[in-house]
Amino acid sequence: MVNLNTDIAGLHFENPVIPASGTFGFGEDFAPLWDLNRVGGIAVKGTTLEPRYGNPLPRIAECEGGMLNCVGLQNPGIEKVLSEKLPALRSVYKGVILLNISGFSEQEYLSCCEMASQSPDVDAIELNVSCPNVHGGGMAFGTDAKALGLLVAKLRPVCTKPLFVKLSPNVTDIVAVAKAAEEGGADGLVLINTLLGMRININTRKPILSNTTGGLSGDCIFPIALRMVYQVSNACSVPVIGCGGVSSGEQAVEMMMAGARAVQVGSASLRDPWACPRIAQEIADVCIKLKINSISDIWQKTL
Amino acid sequence: MVNETLTILSNESLARDVRMMRLACALVPEPGQFLQVSVPGGFLRRPFGVADYRDGVLSIIYKIVGKGTEYMSRMQPGQALDVLHYLGNGFRLQPGSKRVCLIGGSVGLAPLLYLARFVKDATVVMGFRSRADVMLREEFEALGCRVTVCTEDGSEGVKGFVTDALPEDMDYYYACGPMPMLRAVCNAAKVEGQLSLEARMGCGFGACVGCSIMTKDGTARVCKEGPVFSSDKLIW
Ligand SMILES: Cc1cc2nc3c(=O)[nH]c(=O)nc-3n(C[C@H](O)[C@H](O)[C@H](O)COP(=O)(O)OP(=O)(O)OC[C@H]3O[C@@H](n4cnc5c(N)ncnc54)[C@H](O)[C@@H]3O)c2cc1C
Ligand SMILES: Cc1cc2nc3c(=O)[nH]c(=O)nc-3n(C[C@H](O)[C@H](O)[C@H](O)COP(=O)(O)O)c2cc1C
Ligand code: FES
Numbered sequence: 001m002v003n004l005n006t007d008i009a010g011l012h013f014e015n016p017v018i019p020a021s022g023t024f025g026f027g028e029d030f031a032p033l034w035d036l037n038r039v040g041g042i043a044v045k046g047t048t049l050e051p052r053y054g055n056p057l058p059r060i061a062e063c064e065g066g067m068l069n070c071v072g073l074q075n076p077g078i079e080k081v082l083s084e085k086l087p088a089l090r091s092v093y094k095g096v097i098l099l100n101i102s103g104f105s106e107q108e109y110l111s112c113c114e115m116a117s118q119s120p121d122v123d124a125i126e127l128n129v130s131c132p133n134v135h136g137g138g139m140a141f142g143t144d145a146k147a148l149g150l151l152v153a154k155l156r157p158v159c160t161k162p163l164f165v166k167l168s169p170n171v172t173d174i175v176a177v178a179k180a181a182e183e184g185g186a187d188g189l190v191l192i193n194t195l196l197g198m199r200i201n202i203n204t205r206k207p208i209l210s211n212t213t214g215g216l217s218g219d220c221i222f223p224i225a226l227r228m229v230y231q232v233s234n235a236c237s238v239p240v241i242g243c244g245g246v247s248s249g250e251q252a253v254e255m256m257m258a259g260a261r262a263v264q265v266g267s268a269s270l271r272d273p274w275a276c277p278r279i280a281q282e283i284a285d286v287c288i289k290l291k292i293n294s295i296s297d298i299w300q301k302t303l
Numbered sequence: 304m305v306n307e308t309l310t311i312l313s314n315e316s317l318a319r320d321v322r323m324m325r326l327a328c329a330l331v332p333e334p335g336q337f338l339q340v341s342v343p344g345g346f347l348r349r350p351f352g353v354a355d356y357r358d359g360v361l362s363i364i365y366k367i368v369g370k371g372t373e374y375m376s377r378m379q380p381g382q383a384l385d386v387l388h389y390l391g392n393g394f395r396l397q398p399g400s401k402r403v404c405l406i407g408g409s410v411g412l413a414p415l416l417y418l419a420r421f422v423k424d425a426t427v428v429m430g431f432r433s434r435a436d437v438m439l440r441e442e443f444e445a446l447g448c449r450v451t452v453c454t455e456d457g458s459e460g461v462k463g464f465v466t467d468a469l470p471e472d473m474d475y476y477y478a479c480g481p482m483p484m485l486r487a488v489c490n491a492a493k494v495e496g497q498l499s500l501e502a503r504m505g506c507g508f509g510a511c512v513g514c515s516i517m518t519k520d521g522t523a524r525v526c527k528e529g530p531v532f533s534s535d536k537l538i539w
Contacts, residue, residue: 025509057503060347060511067346069511069513071513271346
């Protein structure tokens with residue numbers, strides 16, 4: 001038996017697979033398909049202080065080996081998330097619930113962190129400072145190391161749960177932003193969010209997405225995510241969770257060899273709703289093949 | 304929802320750039336539901352409405368518009384197709400209505416063909432670009448429907464759009480086709496109906512809200528609360 005347990009920032013994960021925010025809702029669409037307890041954690045849909053409809057359609061485009069989205073943080077608002085969505089998830093799920101929070105101002109992030117800290121159904125907060133699809137939104141914080149450091153330092157004291165910061169890859173120096181988040185007091189880092197991309201319909205000469213640009217995810221971003229996880233886990237001492245283009249157990253193991261303590265799986269679940277439990281099983285199979293007894297042996301051996 | 308690989312029984316041309324694929328399938332769909340098809344080289348699955356189901360044979364009708372449908376058109380009987388099914392809410396049958404009209408543009412007729420099995424004495428108004436695109440007339444007539452064909456260039460049937468040929472006395476309708484057609488039908492019809500919408504989909508089963516629209520009841524996912532919506536709930 002391979003030991004898949006992993007402890008990150010004081011939280012215990014039964015296995016290192018975590019559905020990524022925005023690709024899993026609040027679990028409702030997956031719970032009828034498989035026992036949610038087969039994944040170590042769940043990062044729920046990005047939540048804001050007020051309810052948001054998001055961007056008009058079309059919000060989805062495809063590309064070679066991936067997809068683009070400009071959903072624009074559609075969500076019912078944090079009150080409803082805390083009073084309805086998370087209790088419903090908690091009633092069927094014992095693992096780690098990460099509440100993904102976005103904001104348009106420091107005050108909004110503060111209010112959300114305060115409210116989330118009161119909830120028994122939130123195990124950790126995942127700060128989304130990297131959404132590329134909303135104007136004046138989180139990404140402004142995520143691409144400016146100084147602003148991010150200050151924001152995290154403001155939130156850290158009001159946040160009674162482990163605080164993860166999810167980084168944007170849309171920067172020239174990922175290590176600088178990661179270090180700023182760490183110095184601000186982040187308990188862990190999640191990387192990466194989507195890369196800013198675009199598609200044009202050549203028949204109409206118009207962008208396919210309503211927002212012109214959108215966030216690129218899927219297989220094609222895996223090497224970028226892997227490189228960033230590697231750079232950041234070598235430069236920072238807080239734990240790193242890898243995310244971006246993971247769709248198999250082998251890729252998950254590769255991500256952990258780059259330094260990640262766990263992996264988030266996003267777009268892969270959209271084409272294969274059983275992707276997360278399958279990847280968890282595949283990780284165990286790969287470990288047996290590579291004669292690895294415990295997944296902590298993977299990330300502890302730095303490259 | 305299940306993920307299955309279905310065996311292709313046939314894959315034949317119906318009209319210009321349109322094919323009908325028949326698949327062996329034990330699960331019985333509701334009219335108006337759809338499936339998500341995986342194509343090699345495509346990252347996302349492709350949604351297609353159920354065009355017919357009878358005696359363990361599921362049919363879809365698809366237009367070749369891009370790389371996924373191009374690939375499907377080259378598939379042979381005996382090959383396997385990976386699908387997620389069945390998805391969406393489907394049409395809700397209106398037992399009170401007597402003079403029902405099925406309104407479809409081109410491949411939008413697909414879900415209406417299966418629906419026609421459940422609706423008695425329907426009138427079908429079908430819209431196409433031109434004569435080379437006309438299809439499914441005999442199939443609807445075989446189910447007891449009266450059929451009016453419209454072509455934009457007048458090369459067959461009524462010259463114009465489906466809205467130029469809506470029966471005066473219809474008391475309910477079901478429509479499927481491109482969004483501009485659906486909007487025109489909704490505006491032209493004096494009675495209520497149900498419309499099957501199209502949206503680019505990330506997942507097809509509710510997870511990504513990539514297909515979410517605003518309705519009079521709030522947000523709704525085309526793939527989950529839809530694809531069929533009552534005309535009085537839509538905001539154009
Ligand atoms: C609920 C629903 C039911 C549908 N039923 C049918 C049907 O019965 N017959 C039929 O011919 N077509 C149907 N369509 C449209 C069909 O899904 C697209 O024509 C198809 O996805 C095109 O794939 P492609 O790879 O050939 O095109 P590409 O342009 O190469 O596809 C690129 C991406 O865009 C998406 N896309 C492109 N056009 C559309 C479109 N019109 N609607 C949604 N996504 C699109 C594709 O799924 C893919 O993700 C339906 C769409 C929806 C939403
Ligand atoms: C449709 C969609 C919606 C997303 N919504 C969010 C969100 O609300 N908050 C967030 O932090 N990331 C969001 N993401 C980003 C993913 O969580 C993930 O970081 C990214 O997709 C890269 O991983 P992947 O390649 O495995 O999909 C979204 C991604 C997709 C495809
Ligand atoms: S396509 Fe993902 S929610 Fe509808």
